[in-house]
Amino acid sequence: MAYTDFTFYSSGYFGDTLTEETAPKWLERASDELDAITFGRLTFAFPTVEAHAVKVKKAVCAIAEALYWIDVQRRASSAQRAEDGSYHGAVASISSGRESISYSAGGANSSVYAAAATSAEAQTNLIGSIAAQHLANIPDANGVNLLYAGGVGRVPRHNNGL
Numbered sequence: 001m002a003y004t005d006f007t008f009y010s011s012g013y014f015g016d017t018l019t020e021e022t023a024p025k026w027l028e029r030a031s032d033e034l035d036a037i038t039f040g041r042l043t044f045a046f047p048t049v050e051a052h053a054v055k056v057k058k059a060v061c062a063i064a065e066a067l068y069w070i071d072v073q074r075r076a077s078s079a080q081r082a083e084d085g086s087y088h089g090a091v092a093s094i095s096s097g098r099e100s101i102s103y104s105a106g107g108a109n110s111s112v113y114a115a116a117a118t119s120a121e122a123q124t125n126l127i128g129s130i131a132a133q134h135l136a137n138i139p140d141a142n143g144v145n146l147l148y149a150g151g152v153g154r155v156p157r158h159n160n161g162l
Contacts, residue, residue, distance in 0.1 A: 002027040003034065003042060004057040012054070013061035017068055030064035037131045038146045045140035052138050056146075059134035063127055066113070070126075073117035 006023040009015045018026055034056070035042060047053045116123040135146045 002031045002060065003046070004031075004060045008057050009061050009064070013058050015061050015065060017065045022068070023064070026064035026068050027060055029067050030060045033063050033067070033127050034060055034131060037128060038135070038140075039149070041140045041144065041146055045142045045144070047138065047146075048141045049139075055134050055138050059131055062130045062134060066116070066126060066130055069113040070116045070123060073113045077114070077117065 002024065004013075004027055006018070006020050006027070009018060009023055009027065010020075031042075042056065047056060112126060116126045132147065138146050140146055
């Protein structure tokens with residue numbers, strides 16, 4: 001279940017990348033990514049403080065847009081290769097030694113999204129940084145920081161050397 005909808009995306013986040021038709025797909029996938037990043041805390045302890053809930057919704061919107069642009073890059077890079085094996089598109093870089101030409105798929109921040117489109121690690125890092133930007137110090141309904149990597153739903157206890 002997506003943690004937000006197109007209405008919030010367009011009027012609360014003021015996004016203009018996704019359309020009413022494409023938003024459900026990307027908002028759902030972004031919510032799944034956020035569940036992984038927050039160790040599932042949102043599924044059982046969604047923030048009850050309105051300001052914190054809005055931050056979660058904005059994180060979903062930002063991640064949804066990133067996932068959309070990563071998909072655009074994946075599609076563009078596969079479409080650049082013609083049936084005859086040649087490549088078409090804007091040249092991003094040219095090397096001379098051992099000949100190398102890179103093509104750009106274009107778009108906003110295309111190099112960031114292109115890297116994420118070709119590397120699972122780069123995608124994880126990008127999505128994680130977006131989540132951190134929005135969710136730093138945001139607690140769930142139980143008061144546990146959403147990005148806390150310790151025990152789910154537990155506050156660490158110290159035995160003070162006992």
